[in-house]
Amino acid sequence: MITKNNKMKICLLISMVLCLGMNFQSGGYQIGDAVGNFRLKNTDGNMVSLGDYSNVKGVIVIFTSNHCPFARAYEDRIIALNSKFASQGFPVIAINPSDPGTHQDDTFEKMKERSSSKNYGYPYLVDDSQQVAKMFGVGRTPQVYVLQKVGAKFTVRYMGMIDDNPQDPGGVTKLYVDEAVSNLAGGKPVVTTITKPVGCAIKWKN
Structure with a gap:
């Protein structure tokens, strides 16, 4: 039989777990933050x-992967974004943080094959350590961060879904x-700055 005291302990434990979950989800960059430099293999x-x-x-930083059906569904739209906005000063940088030990389609060789066959036209970087994804606070693929260059810094202006x-x-x-990039390219502020990404959850390495 669960006593009143035990109920309170259970409720407290649940609250702590929820708080930990919220803190994890809210980690990483927020709107207005300056992004630290990163260096990854193309x-x-x-x-x-x-x-x-x-x-x-x-730049339009897009965390994506080979295996995820959502990422594959957006592939042509990502290529179109780069075709449209690279010439306006906002190129795409694609980053794959997926663990190839979990998904064989995300090995570096498979990434090379995909980039070549689809003629991406933008870098497709491997985040082996997943540290860049953690730095950004990414949870899913695909997930986008639109960065505006302000002086020497890149500042987050939009984060979330592609559409x-x-x-x-x-x-x-x-x-x-x-819409976000069009506004920035035209010297206007971004109206919708945050949306909830929909895609495949990233499996983190131990």
Whole structure:
């Protein structure tokens, strides 16, 4: 039989677990934060860092993966974002934080094959240690961070979904990333700054 005292202990334990969960989810960069530099290996074998992007207005950082159906559904839309906005000073940087030990489709060789076959046109970086994903506070793939270059720093202006319809590109009604970058490129503030990402949960390495 559960006593009143035990009930209180159980409720407290549940509250602590929930708080820990909320703290974990709220970790990483928030809107207005300056992003630290990172350096990761690209599928062409070269190392790419955020610091390499000195002559841009900003970047569209997209955490994605090969195995995730949501990421695959967005692949052509990511390519289209780069085609549209790279020339306006906002290129795409794609980062794969997925553990290939859990998903074989996310090995570096598979990443190279995918980037080559789809002719991405932007870096596809491997986050082997998952430290960059943790630095950003990423929870799912795909998950986007639109960064604006302010002086020498990159500042978070948008984070979340690419648009509001992962399954059907033809059914999209809200182009979150497109609108955010268009506003920044036009010297206007971002209206919708945060949305909840929908995709595959990242499996963290021990």
